[in-house]
Amino acid sequence: MNETASTLLIIAGVLVTLLTLSALLIWLERRLLGFWQERYGPNRVGPFGLLQVVADMIKIFMKEDWVPPFADKAVFVIAPAVIIVTILMSFAVVPFTPSIVVADLNVGLLFFLAMSSLSAYSVVLAGWASNNKYSLLGGLRASAQMLSYEVFMGLSLMGVVMLAGSFSLRDIVAAQQGVWFCIPQVLGFIIFLIAGLAETKRVPFDIPEAEAELVAGFHTEYSGMKFGMFFVGEYLGIILISAMITVLFFGGWQGPWLPPVVWFSIKTFLFICLFILLRAALPRLRFDQLMTFGWKVMLPLALVNLTVTGALVLVGHPPE
Amino acid sequence: MAGIIVDDRPYQVDERENLLQACLSLGFNLPYFCWHPALGSVGACRQCAVKQFRNEHDREGHLVMACMTPAADGTRISIEDPEAKTFRASVIEWMMANHPHDCPVCDEGGECHLQDMTVMTGHAYRRYRFTKRTFRNQDLGPFITHEMNRCIQCYRCVRFYRNYAGGRDFDAFGSRNHVYFGRHEDGALENEFSGNLVEVCPTGVFDDKTLMPHYTRKWDLQTAPSVCTHCSLGCNTIAGERYGTLRRILNRYHSEVNGYFLCDRGRFGYDFVNSEARIRRPKFRPNRDSQAITMDKEMLLRELGPLLADKPSRIIGIGSPRASLEANFALRELVGSERFSLGLSARDAGLSSLILDILRRGPAPSASIHDVEQADAVLVLGEDLINQAPRLALAVRQSVCQQPMQIADKLGIPRWHDAAVREAAHARLGPLFIAAPHSNWFTDVATETYHGAPDDLAALGFAVAHELDQASPTPSILNPAIGSLAKRIAAVLRQAKRPIVISGTACKSETVIQSAANVAWALCKTRTTAKLCYCLPESNSLGLAMLGGKSLEDAFSVVKDGEANTILILENDLYRRADPLPVDAFLKTASKVILLDNLEHDTMSKADMVLPAGTFAESDGTLVNNEGRAQRFYQVFPAEGDVQESWRWIRDLAVASGHPRQSNMAAWHKLDDVVAALADAIPTFQRLTEVAPPEKFRMVGQKIPRQTHRFTGRTAIHAPLTMHEPKPVEDADSPLSFSMEGYLGQPPSPLITHYWTPGWNSVQALNKFQNEVGGPLRQEMPGVQLIESSDKRTVMYFTDVPAPFQARDDGWLILPWYQVFGSEELSARASAMAERIPKPVLMLHPDDAARLRVKSGERAEFALGDRLHRLPVKLGAAVPRGTAALTIVPGFTDTALPTWSPIIRAVES
Amino acid sequence: MLKLLKGIWLVFLHAFTRPVTVQYPEEKPYLPPRWRGRIILSRDPDGEERCVGCYLCSVACPVGCIALQATEDEHGRRYPAWFRINFSRCIFCGYCEEACPTYAIQLTTDFELSEHDRRNLVYEKEHLLISGTGKYPGYNFYRVSGLRIGGKDKGEAEHEAAPTDLRSLMP
Secondary structure (H helix, E strand, C coil): CHHHHHHHHHHHHHHHHHHHHHHHHHHHHHHHHHHHCCCCCCCCCCHHHCCHHHHHHHHHHHCCCCCCCCCCHHHHHHHHHHHHHHHHHHHHHCCCCCCCCCCCCCCHHHHHHHHHHHHHHHHHHHHHHCCCHHHHHHHHHHHHHHHHHHHHHHHHHHHHHHHHCCCCHHHHHHHCCCCCCCCCCHHHHHHHHHHHHHHCCCCCCCHHHCHHHHCCHHHCCCCHHHHHHHHHHHHHHHHHHHHHHHHHHCCCCCCCCCCHHHHHHHHHHHHHHHHHHHHHHCCCCCHHHHHHHHHHHHHHHHHHHHHHHHHHHHHHCCCC | CEEEEECCEEEEECCCCEHHHHHHHCCCCCCCCCCECCCEECCCCCCCEEEEECCCCCCCCEEEEHHHCECCCCCEEECCCHHHHHHHHHHHHHHHHCCCCCHHHCCCCCCCHHHHHHHHHCCCCCCCCCCEEECCCCCCCCCEEECHHHCCCCCHHHHHHHHHCCCCCCEEECCHHHCEEECCCCCCCCCCCHHHHHHHCCCCCEEECCCHHHCCCHHHCEEEEEECCCCCCCCEEEEEEECCEEEEEEECCECCCCECCCCHHHHHHHHHHHCCCECCCCEECCCCCCCCEECCHHHHHHHHHHHHHHCHHHEEEECCCCCCHHHHHHHHHHHCHHHEECCCCHHHHHHHHHHHHHHHHCCCCECCHHHHHHCCEEEEECCCHHHHCHHHHHHHHHHCCHHHHHHHHHHCCCCCEHHHHHHHHCCCCCCEEEEECCCCHHHHHCCEEEECCHHHHHHHHHHHHHHHCCCCCCCCCCCHHHHHHHHHHHHHHHHCCCEEEEEECCCCCHHHHHHHHHHHHHHHHHCCCCEEEEECCCCCHHHHHHHCCECHHHHHHHHHCCCCCEEEEECCCHHHCCCHHHHHHHHHHCCEEEEEECECCHHHHHCCEEEEECCHHHCCEEEECCCCEEEEECCCCCCCCCCECHHHHHHHHHHHHCCHHHHHHHHCCCHHHHHHHHHHHCHHHHHHHHCCCCCCCCECCECEECECCCCCCCCCCCCCCCCCCCCCCCCCCCCEECCCCCCCCCCCHHHCCCCCECCECCHHHHHHHECCCCCCECCCCCCEECCCCCCCCCCCCCCCCCCCCCCCCCCEEEEEEECCCCCCCCHHHCHHHHHHCCCCCEEECHHHHHHHCCCCCCEEEEEECCEEEEEEEEECCCCCCCEEEEEECCCCCCCCCCEEECEEECCCC | CHHHHHHHHHHHHHHHCCCCCCCCCCCCCCCCCCCCCCEEECECCCCCECCCCCCHHHHHCCCCCEEEEEEECCCCCEEEEEEEEECCCCCCCCHHHHHCCCCCEEECCCCCCCCCCHHHHEECHHHHECCCCCCCCCCCHHHHCCCCECCECCCCCCCEEEECCCCCCCC
16 A cells, blocks of 8 residues: 555656656757857746746647648547657656666566657657648658667667666666676667667657758647647657666666765756757758668667677676 | 841841841841831831841941841841941930930830830940930820920831821921920820820830829739720720729730721720729619619629519510620520510611621621721721721721832832832822711811712712612712712722722611612622721620610510510610610619619619629620621729629529529530530521630640739738738639739730730830731731621622702701710710810801801700700811701710701800 | 767857857847838938839839839829838848839838737838938939929929920021
């Protein structure tokens, strides 16, 4: 009974924190982009423009919630919900601290991979349901991109699993007591970072919504809060990937002096900033470049990483 | 054909042309001012200089004026030669030295030949630093503006006005660089063709004064090809609209009809379209004593539907000779041919159908205006050309130059060499005989004139025919003077190669029309080239005659007998067609009078329901001109509110009535449907579908835009009404669009909305629309000739020879004296016309006036029907004794004329 | 690859430079006199309307947002009976000013044209006409043109000779 209550409390806490953060990220991203581009960014609403988020929210809720007459209505409505649900589900297995975790599954990492794969459906369905050629193109690109990058995203993590000997994320964090996995798995880390960027459709991998070519890609026809949900989904994705990097490669909540939750937050925040910096600095890839890069560079690298790690692990700990 | 070499490339041209004409026909941009395809060359402006070379070894060459050099075989010239180019640029610079800094406030700006030529030669910066010559302007009347500062002394205006149109009150004055073109004093230009100065003048000296109150640049006008509705000749026009009002009429070239020129009635009579007196909303009078209330279309149709459905045979339809064929046909379909009246008195309808019968039955084909221009002998019998068919008078004016041209031919002077031809011909004019009841300046052009009462004119005609062919009847009693004149006329006609006999309805006399037919037929018996030309009163008189129907008197009796009680009148003021008393009774007896028209008039005030019909500018339709040529006119701008084409109203009525007989009319969605139905229904109109391209016609998949590609203000015009920028109105009836988007090249001739090609913004861009300058338009569709003359050589002469006219002691025969400005119903309502419409007078022979003891300007009293009139008397020596001439201006109609009436000197109270 | 990293590093360094943003509306930017902002109609030095209704601005306008109707007073001076600019369509390209032969239509430095209702962006002549000469003092078209207007007869414009005496035969 008590355990259920605490789980519910954790769930509620995680949900509130995540949704608030993802909204705040909109402000953070615009401010940071501003700084990196020698301007201010939103600074008019409230102190430092912090209430910009509130203003945007008010605006986006007041907007006409329009469903195009030519759209496939049911799918059109469901699509934005899918992305939110799948990403929020992924957070269930993330160990924020040794105690704050919604569900410490023994296949946590696989659950994360499964959920993030499901989020591709959202984009594909949105593109299809809009019944608009730009949307459809965006959806097709997204499915191709996510399929390709899923493959080595999973493979890149296998090194970590081998080193930790477990799929449970709490075990993986615990396994980094001595050395963070970013040291032995530096290649895995880089591959995962890139695959994570692609999973969240962030610059330089934002070709599903490439506004210069596709108007706004899969969400061309979306407006109001449905459009907002795609946005929230994108920011939740950034948080998720940053949190996963922290968990898998940077020792999770571990660190001296400060409480675990602070350490976790600091590390995650830094990666979020890195994501935004990349957006400020990198141009968008062309579609063929993206596919070539994925299949001809990243996949072999991931396999090499896997093989080498496997060999080393075999050498270090011969199976009984 | 002659081979010439231009800039080292060989071309084939017509050797009868000059080099300028040849180069323009070949598509070269060679600047010119004084030359005009209809006026020939004088070499006054020195602008068309080219370099001519003796042979291929000649590198020096010498400058010649292209317009003064024949396009002889083997001529080598260079247009691009640097010396020739510099010369042309210098000439422009000299002309521009005194040209004022006026373009922004000049009406010609944007369609100015001088602007085009200046740009073409490349002159851009003024080097002249001294003072500019200035002139004072004259007031040239309500039609034409005058701004002499802009003149470049090309002499085109004088050459057109005096030499071509025969005007006398305009000339060149002064000397050297002070040459002035104007009248001897301020005053309206008298000539009926003064409006052409607007197009003839290469710059802004003469401009359209009626355009100024609503001035619009050429590029802003929404224009459509139209056909003039102010007389029976069917001259082609371009009508232009802006902001919902009709703004001006320009000539639309037609190689067989009006050529390059229009008359002032056609050019300046358009303003009735914008009149305050326009009917713009449907009106309804619940009962005869109450005021008319305006109603919307749906309500009115709901009201009218059952009325028409009850007893369709009790409706009588009154057609109109000024409505399109389609509108008249729609009415005929609605009421049935038994109940369709032409809207003309039996006499007037009879005259039209007599003319139609003559043209169909006899061997003499009907002549186009171009044929008349080319004629070398013309006999005008009883038609007042300058007042009833002015453009034809201008053509006749050209025909008298045909025979003297032979002198020039003999001397080897090319025909385009205007000054030399005139010098050779001196004052000689070709044969033209005019027999008419009254004289005017135009009758003075004739070799011989004869003024007599209609019966005497007919007698002359019969006598001429008898001289030509003894088989034709001759008057039993013949005035010896007429007899000898007839001999002289017959001799000349027999000699001529292309003789033409012109007559018409102006005398309201059947025998005059018949006598003209006899003359032409007698000529045809011995030769094949004689042609006949009849003038009719209105734009669609002949078309209506072809359609056929009952007379107005028949309609009167049908209603009087109670066989019909609902009258549907189409674009007709019955008080202009018949005496007031029977019309009053007719309109009173009927239980419902429904009128479809565009201008308020006396009949409208008696109608129970009034439906607003579109004018020529707001509807499409077909008109049949005096030679039987069917031509299409196109809607210029979308009609405002409930105003729509007459045939659409009639279709709506048919649909509202729901009567099965009219069920096929419900399928009339566009003009082509009506035309097809008409072509099916009446064999005469079988070829009507070929008059113009059908609605489906597209150029490269596009419609032809009515607006120019520079049309402005499209996002501002409607801004005060709506910010949503309404979609352009779609035109269901024609391949034209109410838009600036569409095909920009040259469409078939009936669809040319404006003349423009790159570098040629003025009307002279027309050169680029012709294969050969002065010839037919590219892809010319000249309309369809609906009358085929009989090819039988045997003729059945008319034998009804009238007795000589006898003056009576108890009265005078009052004849209509038509006026070019004022006689025609619609143009008389144009605001600019008011000043030119003469005051009504009664013209008498001085001897008759002396007998009555009235002096010029004193008033005389006479009766028309049962109404007494009192008018000032004017003396005219040409008025036949025993007759009087009554001016037909607003307030007077020709319905009762000619009529006998006593005339007494009015006692002034 | 290194280049990419270098680029990312350079962008990161920009976090430490001053923003170039001008804090409008507290801080007003400097606008050069030839700035292309709100369009006005000016008057000549005598206080009369400069516009002569020649339609050149409207034909130069690439979006067709200018419409007018020219008319004439009883002495022959031309002016627009009405003149309308739809600023909701205007792209401030300045072609109208370039086309204007009388310096009547001018673009000003006012760019603050926000409205809640688009209809308020439709300016009629009374909204456009100012009382001064604008950027071009001194020019009066009718002093140069040969047209006769009230207060200026033929031959009284600049560089004009007195009207020709047609009855004189003197060389």
